[in-house]
Amino acid sequence: MTVISNIDILAIGAHPDDVEVGAGGLMAKFHKLGLKTAIIDLSAGELATNGTPEIREQEALQAAQVLRLSWRKCLNLPDRGLKTSRFNIDKLVRIIRESRPRLMLSPYWEDRHPDHVQAAQLVEEAWFDAGLTKIQTQSKPYRPLQLWHYFLSRAGEPKFIVDVSDDYALKREAILAHLSQFGKQANSQETFLNCGPGSMLAVVESRDRFFGSSIGCTYGEGFTTRTPLAIDNPLGLMGVPR
Template sequence: MIAEQPLHILAFGAHPDDVEIGMGGTIAKHTASGYRVGIIDLTEAEMSSNGTVELRKQEAERANVALNVTVRDNLRLPDRGLRVEQEHIDAVVRAIRYHRPRIVFMPYWEDRHPDHIQCSRIVQEAVFNAKLRRYMPEMPAHQVEQVYFYFINDSVSPQLVLDISDVYEQKRQSLLAYESQFTKPNGSDDLVATPLNQGYVERVEARDALLGQGRGMAYAEGFMLKGPYQVSLFK
């Protein structure tokens, strides 16, 4: 079974909020232009120090509204248990074949969080396997046209940069939707201090502003590729 309408873009993250951190502005910019964009979270972030699975689901729904995504799903793979193994790869293959995206985004292959690295490796394997017609033949094979990598915690000089200045408020609102993750403990609540609630959103905004600064943009998001980027003309 496949979706009635294919997606233009499908973005994968290990946890709800990963995609918003790395490319929330890119999603908002494309949905505003009429593109069908989906997000797939591999885990429910059940190992997070703050919040609950149910609360994180509600926060993701609010982020979806801010970014106007077409569809969002969660594969419910184990948080802190992601592995490059067939069960996890096949779950992503099914998502790719079901939604038939033209473009797939995933976390950059180097990051201080092991789950982000594992997510990147799993999705890379799945993108390759999804095009093999004898692999999981119960679903039609699908060839993704292009793969891009977004940054979460750690970054290098990007190969591609997108101006997201005009939609930055939408990205900001998608991040602020995750109150359980980014709200600083005040001593009277059940939150504990983590790197995420010690000014993390402000650091993401500063990173996006710094990336745009040298290019005459208020805010930008950067991306990497592993293969050549094809153009028809240099302009």
């Protein structure tokens, strides 16, 4: 059983490979910078064309090792059933209050996959409710300072881009740990994830190259947030030390 411990970053995905695709580089970078990271998979991804929940769980744990996560937990909500219900919100509220992250990561609120859209809404509501004193759980109310959204199959205009060039090999390794989704095996069916020049890994790499090029580096991951970002040291944006 997963032990929920205090962490700095809590990333949430609808399916076991979402965080790796949208923010795998950032997660690797945060670990390298000495922060503690964790992932919540809302569902086991049981409706995917390839793989079983058991296989996907093993792949997710392998990816967790690549990204050096402190822990990873699957909430086992139904794939295609990530409803924003009081029950589901409270499940997440309890984990947010127990782990007390500074930052949460969520899928972007627009996407071709309805689960990603529902996950974004569920995470936003749990993030908000975790800070409400009159919603009582065993742990004290706590709302993380930041909630950032990463892109999956629809990329919006990023509010900022993080240089993940030095972390990209780990991102690629973490994505490919999900072999049942992104690899081609003897018994696997062709899907848009694993097949052709427009396969998901190619799309993700192209997008990360594009985002990287727009800030003058090789690979970048784009993020957005509904709240303005406070900048303490504007000189840092220009590479000038404080």
